[in-house]
Each structure stands twice: as C-alpha cells, then as structure tokens.
Amino acid sequence: MSFAGRLATAVLxxxxxxxxxxxxxxxxxxxxxxxxxxxVGPFAAYAQVLGDDIYARVFANTFFFAVVVTxxxxxxxxxxxxxxxxxxxxxxxxxFSCVLLPLWISVLVRTFSxxxxxxxxxxxxxxxxxxxxxxxxxxxxxxxxxxLIGMVHVLLPYxxxxxxxxxxxxxxxxxxxxxxxxxxxxxxxxRVLLPLSLRGVxxxxxxxxxxxxxxxxxxxxxxxxxxxxxSMLIDGFVNDRLDWPLASAASVVLLVAAxxxxxxxxxxxxxxxxxGVHR
Amino acid sequence: xxxRIALNAFVALVAAFLVLPxxxxxxxxxxxxxxxxxxxxxxxxxxxxTFFADPSWRRTLISSLQVxxxxxxxxxxxxxxxxxxxxxxxPRVQTVLTGIFLGPIVTPVIVMAVALYAMxxxxxxxxxMTALVAAHTMMALPYVVLNVGVSLSGLxxxxxxxAAGLGADPVRVFQTVTLPLIAPGVIGGSVFxxxxxxxxxxxxxxxxxxxxxxxxxxxxxxxxVEYTPVVAVAASVMLVLALxxxxxxxxxxxxxxx
Numbered sequence: 001m002s003f004a005g006r007l008a009t010a011v012l013x014x015x016x017x018x019x020x021x022x023x024x025x026x027x028x029x030x031x032x033x034x035x036x037x038x039x040v041g042p043f044a045a046y047a048q049v050l051g052d053d054i055y056a057r058v059f060a061n062t063f064f065f066a067v068v069v070t071x072x073x074x075x076x077x078x079x080x081x082x083x084x085x086x087x088x089x090x091x092x093x094x095x096f097s098c099v100l101l102p103l104w105i106s107v108l109v110r111t112f113s114x115x116x117x118x119x120x121x122x123x124x125x126x127x128x129x130x131x132x133x134x135x136x137x138x139x140x141x142x143x144x145x146x147x148l149i150g151m152v153h154v155l156l157p158y159x160x161x162x163x164x165x166x167x168x169x170x171x172x173x174x175x176x177x178x179x180x181x182x183x184x185x186x187x188x189x190x191r192v193l194l195p196l197s198l199r200g201v202x203x204x205x206x207x208x209x210x211x212x213x214x215x216x217x218x219x220x221x222x223x224x225x226x227x228x229x230x231s232m233l234i235d236g237f238v239n240d241r242l243d244w245p246l247a248s249a250a251s252v253v254l255l256v257a258a259x260x261x262x263x264x265x266x267x268x269x270x271x272x273x274x275x276g277v278h279r
Numbered sequence: 280x281x282x283r284i285a286l287n288a289f290v291a292l293v294a295a296f297l298v299l300p301x302x303x304x305x306x307x308x309x310x311x312x313x314x315x316x317x318x319x320x321x322x323x324x325x326x327x328x329t330f331f332a333d334p335s336w337r338r339t340l341i342s343s344l345q346v347x348x349x350x351x352x353x354x355x356x357x358x359x360x361x362x363x364x365x366x367x368x369x370p371r372v373q374t375v376l377t378g379i380f381l382g383p384i385v386t387p388v389i390v391m392a393v394a395l396y397a398m399x400x401x402x403x404x405x406x407x408m409t410a411l412v413a414a415h416t417m418m419a420l421p422y423v424v425l426n427v428g429v430s431l432s433g434l435x436x437x438x439x440x441x442a443a444g445l446g447a448d449p450v451r452v453f454q455t456v457t458l459p460l461i462a463p464g465v466i467g468g469s470v471f472x473x474x475x476x477x478x479x480x481x482x483x484x485x486x487x488x489x490x491x492x493x494x495x496x497x498x499x500x501x502x503x504v505e506y507t508p509v510v511a512v513a514a515s516v517m518l519v520l521a522l523x524x525x526x527x528x529x530x531x532x533x534x535x536x537x
Binding site: 016017020024027031083095099102105106110112123185213216231248251 | 416
C-alpha cells in the first residue's frame with residue numbers, strides 16, 4: 001500500500017482506537033496496577049480476597065450460579081433451537097421474534113418485572129394459593145431460586161442463537177438416513193444430531209457462562225443475603241467500604257476468570273460469532 | 280407423534296416464558312393505588328401524570344435520550360470509519376484489531392464500571408455527561424464495527440474499481456457507492472448503539488451524578504428502597520422506546536435490503 005493509503009487507513013482507525021484506548025485499555029490497566037498497590041504490600045489485597053472464608057462463599061456462589069444457569073439454559077434452549085430449524089417460514093419468524101425481543105429490553109426492566117411477579121402477594125403466589133397447591137404464599141423472591149429464574153430468563157436467547165446457527169447447517173438427509181437405517185430416535189439424537197451441533201452448544205455454553213460470571217443487576221435485585229455474587233462484592237468494596245485495593249484485586253480475579261474461559265475455548269469458539277448473535 | 284406434541288408444547292411454553300414476564304410491568308403502571316399489585320384492582324392514569332409532571336423524572340428521561348443520541352452519533356461515525364480501516368489492513372492486523380474492538384464485549388461489565396469509575400474520579404468526570412457518553416460509546420462501538428464489517432465483507436470490490444475507473448475520486452466513490460451499499464450495516468449498528476446506551480445500567484450507576492442521571496439509574500435507585508407505580512411507568516417508557524427501536528430497525532432493514 002502507498003504511503004497515502006497507509007495514512008488514510010490510520011486516519012480511519014484513529015478515532016475508534018482513541019475511544020477504546022481511553023475508555024477501555026487505560027482504565028483497565030490502571031485498575032490492575034491499583035490491585036497491587038495496597039499499603040500493606042503488593043499482594044496483600046489478593047491474599048485478603050482469596051484467603052477469606054466469607055469471600056470464598058461468594059466465589060462459590062458466583063461459580064454455582066454460572067454453572068447451574070449454563071446447564072439449565074442449554075437444556076431449555078436446545079429444543080427451541082431445534083424447533084427453529086423445523087418450522088415453516090411464518091412460525092419460524094414468530095418464534096425468532098420471541099427469542100430476540102427480550103434482547104432489546106433493558107435487563108433492569110426485565111428484572112423489575114420478575115420482582116413484581118415473584119412477590120409475596122404477586123400473581124404467581126396467588127395462583128399457587130388459589131389453586132390449592134400451597135396453603136400460604138411461598139417465599140419466591142430474594143433467594144437462589146429467584147436469581148436462577150431471572151438469570152436464565154435474561155441469558156436464554158444467548159444460548160438459543162448459536163445452537164440454532166449450528167443446527168441449521170446440518171443436512172436433514174443425515175437424520176433421515178439414520179432413521180431409515182433403523183436407528184432409534186435416541187440413537188439419532190446422540191450419535192448424529194448432538195455431535196454435529198456440538199460446536200454451537202460449546203459457543204452457547206461459553207457465552208452464557210461468561211455473562212453469568214459478571215452478572216450484577218439480576219442477583220443484586222432478586223437475590224437474598226445468602227446469594228451474594230462476586231460482582232456484588234466488588235460493588236460493596238467500592239461504594240460501601242471505599243477499599244480500592246480490594247475492589248481492584250477482586251475485579252482482576254473476575255477478569256482473569258473470564259479470560260481463562262475465553263482462552264480455553266477460543267480455539268474452536270469464535271468470540272466474533274458470539275457477539276454477532278447479539279440482537 | 281406424542282414426542283412431537285410434547286416438543287411443540289415445550290417450545291410454546293418457553294416462548295411464553297421469554298415474552299410474558301417482560302410485559303408484566305406494564306399493567307403495574309396503570310394502578311390507582313400507591314403500590315403495585317399485578318393485576319391492579321383499580322386502574323388509573325395517575326402515575327403517568329405523576330411521571331410526566333415531575334421535573335426530576337422528565338430530566339432523567341431527557342438525559343437518557345441525550346446520552347443515547349450522542350453515543351449513537353460518536354460510535355456510528357468512529358465505528359464505521361474503523362470498519363473501513365480494518366477492511367484495508369492485512370489479515371493478521373485485521374485479527375488483532377478485531378480482538379481489540381471486541382474486548383469490551385467479553386469483559387465483565389462490573390469490572391469496566393469499577394475501572395471507569397476510578398478513572399472518572401481522578402479526572403473529575405464523575406457525574407458528567409462526558410463520562411456517560413464515553414463509557415456508553417466504548418460499549419456500543421463493537422456492535423457498529425461488527426455490523427459494518429459484515430456489510431463490507433459482502434461488498435463487491437469491482438463496483439468500487441468501476442467507479443474509480445470512471446473517474447470518481449475516493450471521496451466520491453465512498454459517497455455514491457460504498458456508503459449506500461453498507462447503509463444497512465451502519466443503520467443496524469446505530470440502532471444497536473442507541474439501545475445499548477439507552478438500556479445501559481451498570482456503568483451508569485457508577486458514573487452518573489445528580490447533574491447527569493439517566494432513566495435506568497433513577498429506576499435502580501428507587502427499586503432498591505421503596506417504590507410506587509411511578510417506577511413501573513418509567514420501566515414501561517423504557518420498554519416502549521426500546522420496542523420502537525427494535526421495530527424501526529426491522530423496517531429499515533427490510534427497506535434497505537435489495
């Protein structure tokens with residue numbers, strides 16, 4: 001490329017690189033620096049975050065929610081993704097709208113809706129009591145269950161879309177061949193359909209797990225005192241305790257966890273394709 | 280056959296689970312009482328009047344729209360330029376650049392919020408429009424770069440060569456050939472950018488202040504303490520505006536696609 005051509009490329013890239021540099025790279029680098037800047041010693045903050053029993057419970061909670069939400073989302077999303085490949089054009093468009101619509105709405109609005117639905121006097125409790133399934137209102141809100149419901153609701157679309165992308169590429173003739181050769185439906189699923197869509201399942205699992213790890217709004221609003229996650233702990237370090245070394249160290253732990261997830265699957269899962277499914 | 284029916288029923292249930300809880304907040308906004316009960320026992324518009332009569336709620340709505348529009352403008356221009364720049368680079372540089380621009384998508388939002396809050400504190404930008412727009416632009420930029428990138432990859436290079444061969448200078452080629460052909464990507468990316476900013480909560484909670492507070496931040500503050508149906512009105516306003524953006528982008532995409 002000529003010098004003028006290179007110059008034009010640089011000019012085109014400069015504004016965006018400046019934004020990413022000043023609002024992403026520099027703040028993150030400073031945060032990492034700050035995590036080693038505890039008055040007691042460079043690794044004091046990490047020792048405190050990783051050594052405390054109470055914080056260990058928070059890490060366990062965060063990991064528990066991420067794993068359970070990922071498993072539930074995959075189990076619910078797979079049949080939906082499969083259905084999307086089998087429907088006629090109009091029904092497919094309708095089901096697609098149902099999957100994509102939630103992605104347009106703020107997580108805050110969706111979580112607020114769940115607060116109203118799961119309330120002690122809310123509609124779900126009234127149905128439970130009215131139908132005789134329960135004698136008295138059940139505590140549906142401010143516990144692990146409400147956090148799981150809210151998170152699965154928000155993250156389900158991210159599981160459906162990559163799995164649909166993988167399933168739609170499978171030649172239906174392969175399934176017919178398997179059945180034509182006398183394979184049971186379970187055999188066809190486990191030996192043909194599932195292996196061929198495994199890459200989509202992996203992408204879905206990665207995306208849901210990654211987003212779960214850093215979830216803040218939903219657990220903060222729907223969770224109880226026993227369902228504190230790492231992001232809520234970080235928020236507390238900053239806003240209640242004003243302890244920057246601790247907040248920074250906890251943030252770096254979360255960041256490293258996310259990077260490990262991305263790096264360990266990055267070889268066969270494209271991050272670009274994960275971002276591309278968004279909306 | 281039974282399996283087929285069970286599958287249909289299951290998928291219908293999931294579709295309902297995805298959509299119904301979202302609109303559950305709307306009836307709450309039409310309550311006549313001072314608390315939310317779904318569905319309300321008596322209906323009224325009083326909380327809508329409260330919302331639009333209260334200058335502080337109105338101001339948060341206006342701030343939200345201002346931040347979203349500025350974010351859309353900055354990320355659409357910078358993102359489109361960046362996508363054009365990336366397309367001019369070699370494959371290796373392309374991979375590196377795409378990686379840099381995708382960074383904000385894979386970084387946990389709370390980590391970004393804390394990092395940006397620390398940065399804003401030391402530069403005196405906490406509670407300013409500048410901080411909110413910068414943070415939202417960082418979040419929205421990847422979607423513009425990706426969308427325009429997809430449009431560009433489908434672009435027939437021979438059209439550009441033909442225009443240049445017919446004597447058009449690079450600026451004219453861009454205006455008359457490139458831009459109209461990548462318009463769906465630019466518009467799609469811009470709508471994403473607008474909604475990303477308008478819906479954004481976590482970064483805004485940390486960066487907002489009394490002078491610059493967006494609608495989601497105010498809703499967040501209210502529902503953490505005690506709330507009246509006016510919060511359901513605010514949530515419904517967010518819902519309706521986001522839906523309008525979704526439907527609008529559908530129409531634009533259909534109109535523009537050849």
